[in-house]
Amino acid sequence: MPSLLHSLASPARFQRISAHVFPWAAVLATGLIGCGLVWALVFVPPDYQQGDTVRVMYVHVPAAWMSMFCYAVMAVLSVSFLIWKHALADLAARASAPIGAAFTTVALITGSLWGKPTWGTYWEWDARLTSVLVLFFLYLGHMALSNAFDDRERGGRAAAILAVVGAINLPIIKFSVEWWNTLHQPASVLRMDGPTIHSSMLWPLLVMAAGFTAFYVVLLLIRIRSELMARRIEVLQRHRAAEGA
Amino acid sequence: MAAFLDMGGYAATVWPSYGVTAVILIGLLVFSLRQLAKRREQLDALEAERERSRNP
Amino acid sequence: MDPDSRNPALIAQSLSCERGGRHLFAGLDFALAPGDALVLRGPNASGKSSLLRVLAGLLEPTEGQVLWHGKDTREDPADWRRSLAFLGHGTALKPQFSVGDNLGFWSRFEQASRTPAEALEAVGLSHLADLPASMLSAGQQRRLALARLAARPGGCWLMDEPTVTLDAASVEQLSAMIAQHRAEGGIAILATHEDLAVENAAVLTLGVRS
C-alpha cells in the first residue's frame, strides 16, 4: 500500500494516470447520469405509497451516499498523509472537501424538499438529519482550517487531523436510523438482509449512484490538478520573493 | 407532456430537487474548471517569467 | 585527551534536515563525551536552531539519528529526556507568577536535582525570588530561564542563543556556569553568534555549502 501510494504520489505520474482516467470518467459520468435521469424521471413507476415524490430519491440517495463516501475517502487520505506524508494525499483530501460539501448540501436540500410532502415537515431534528448536518459543518471546518495557515503544508496537516477525528461521525450517520427510533426510515439498500427496494426502482438508483461516483472522480481530478498548480505557483512566487530580496 | 411535468401533482417537490442538484453540482464543476484555467494562466505567466530571468 | 579512548555519551549520526523544501544541513556526524562542549555557528537561518530542535527531539530529522548512551533518542526517549535541559528562544516564564514560583514549577515538572534556591543563587537572582516575573528586565528574565538549566546539572544542556539580552557580567557568569556544568560531567551544546568564552569547545559551522 505505501509503495503503491508513493508511486502514485509523484505529480508527473499523477498527471499521466489522470490523463488516462479523466476521459473515461467524464464519458461514464455523462452517460450514466443521462441514462439515470431519463430512467428515474420517465420510466420508473410511482411508489405504492409516495407516488411520484419517490423520484426525489434518485438524486437524494446518491448524493447522501457520496457525502459519506467523500468523507471516508478524505479520512483515509488524511491518515496516509499523516503517517507516510504523501503530498498528493494532502492535495486530494483538500480537493475532496468542497465536493463532499456540495454533495452534502444536495442531500440536505433535496431531503428537506422530499420530507415536506411525505413526512409533513421540511426539517426534523432527528438523529439522521442532525448527524448529516454535523457532517456538513465538518466539511466547512476542514476547508476553513486547511486555508487558515500561511504555510499550506501546515494547514493540510491540521485539516488531516480534523478529518480523522470527524470520521467518528460516519458510523453515527450510518447507524443512527437503526439505533434510534427516528423519523427517517431505516436503510433500504445497504442492509444485511438485502435491499427493500423493488428491482424496477433499485436499478436506476444504482445507475445514478454510479454516475455520481464517476462525476466525483471527474471533479476530483480537475481539483487535484488545480491544487497541484496552486502549489507550484506558491513555490515560484517564493522563488521570486527570494530573488527580489 | 403536461402529465410528465405535473409529476403526479408533486411537481413542486420533484423539479426543484433535480434543479437544486443540477445547480450545485454543475456550479461546482464550472467553478472548479474556471479556477483551474485561472491558475494555469497564472502558472504559465510565472514560468515564462522564470525562463526570462534565467536566460536574459 | 585522545578522542578514541573516551566513551561518547551523545552521538549524532548523519543528521539531515529539510525545512519548507530547503536543505538546512545534511550528513552531520559528531560525538560528545561527558564534559565536552559544542558551539554551533553560522549565519541567520543556517539551521542552528533546527539542529538543536532535532537533537532535543522536537523536530524529526529527514535522515540520521541521535544516540544517548547508545540508545536512539527517538525510539527510546525516556533517558534522554531525563538528562536533557533545553533553552529555546522563549523564556517559558509566566509573568503572573513570582520568580520563585516560575522556577519552582519547572523544577517540579522536570524533577530537577537542585532546589530552586540553589539555581537562583547560581544566576544571581536570589534577592528577587518573590518579585513577579513581569517586573524583571529582559536580561534578568533570560537569567531566570538559565536558572532552569542550573537546576539540572550533569546532563546535556541545549542552548539556543543563550547570551541574547545578557549584559557583559551575565555573559561571564554564564560561561562560568557552563564551565562548572562541564566539570561535573555535563555536556553543553550552544548556538551563538557571539564569542561566549567556552574553553576547549568543538565548533560546528553551519550554512557553508560546498
Add this chain to the structure above:
Amino acid sequence: MTRKQRRTMFLTTGFACFAVATVLVLFALEDKVTFFYSPSDLVAEPVAPDLRIRLGGLVVDGSVMKLSDGITTTFVLTDGAAEVPVSYTGVLPDLFREGQGIIANGSFPDAAGPFVADEVLAKHDENYMPTEVADALKEAGHWQEEPEP
C-alpha cells in the same frame, strides 16, 4: 519504554476506551432511547395534562373522520396493544392514510379527552415498490404490515 511499546500502549488504551463507550451505549439502547411514546406507554403510565409529547403509532383502519369544519381530523392510533384517539387541526401530510405509521406532536388538554396534535408527521417504512407490485403482494397474501416499534 520504546516507541513501539508506547504505540502499543496508546492503541490499547484507545481501543479500551472505545470498547467501554460501546458497552455504555449498548446498555443505554437496551432501555431504548425513545423518540416517541407508543399508545401502550400511555396506557401503562398516563402523562401529565398539557405536557408536550410525541406519540407514534399506526392509524387504525376506518377510524379517520373529517369534522364538519373541514380542517379538523380525528383518528385512532394503535401499536397493536393499545389505542389512543387523536384530534388534529391542519393539513395532513400526503402519506397520511389508514394503516400508515405516523408521529403526532401535541398534548392531552385533559386526562379524559383525546390527544390534541398540532403537528402530524408520517413515518414511512424502508420499502419502495410500484403500486402493481404492492397490489400483487397483497393479493398473494405476502403482505405484512410493518410492526410499529
Add this chain to the structure above:
Amino acid sequence: MSAFTALVRRDVALATRRGGEAALTLGFFVITIALFPFGVGPDPELLGRIAAGIIWVTALLAAIVSLDRLFRQDLEDGSLDLLALSPMPLELVVLAKCLAHWLVTGLPVTLLAPVMGMMLQLDPEAYAPLIIGLALGTPALSLVGAIGASLVLGARRGGALIGLLVLPLYIPVLIFGISAVEAALAGLPVLPHILIEGAVLVVSLPLAAFAGAGALRLAMD
C-alpha cells in the same frame, strides 16, 4: 509531586490569579444566563421549560471563550517545547491541561448550575439529570475543545476558527445532556441518556489525547 499534577496545579493557579480565565469565564456564564429573562420575558413557565437548554448552551459557550488561550500562551513563551520534552508523553500533557481547564470552567459551571436553575425557575425534577449531565458533559467539552484549540495554533484568525471546528463536535454532548433533562421531565428513564453522555466522555478522552498531541507536535514543528 509528579509532573502531571505539577502541570495541573500550575494551570489552575494561572487561571485563578487575578485577571485569570476562571473569573472571566464564570462571569460570562452568569451574565449570559441573566440576560435570558430579559430576552424572552420573565414568564416563569416559559423560562422553566427552556432553563436546562439555556444553562447547557451557555456552559458550552463558556467553555469555548476560554479555549483560545489553552495552548496559545504556552506556545508563544516557549513553555510548550519544554512540556513536550518531558519524559511524560505529550498525550498526557494534553490531558493534564484539559483537566486544569475543566477544573476552572466546567466544574464551577456544574456547581453553579443549580443556582442558575433557581434563577430560571427550573422544574425540581430536572436538577439531578442537569447536574449529572453537566458533570459528565463539561469534561467532554474541555477535551473536544482542546482538539480545536490545538488545531488552530498558528492559524490566521484562530480564535474565530475554534468555534467553527468545535461547535459541531459539541452537538452530541449537548443533545444527550438535554435529552436526560427532557426524559426526567417526561417521567421517562434518565439513565440511558446519562450512559450515552458518559460514552461520549470516554470516547473524547483518547480522541483529545491523540489529536491534541498530534496537533501540538505540528504547531511546534
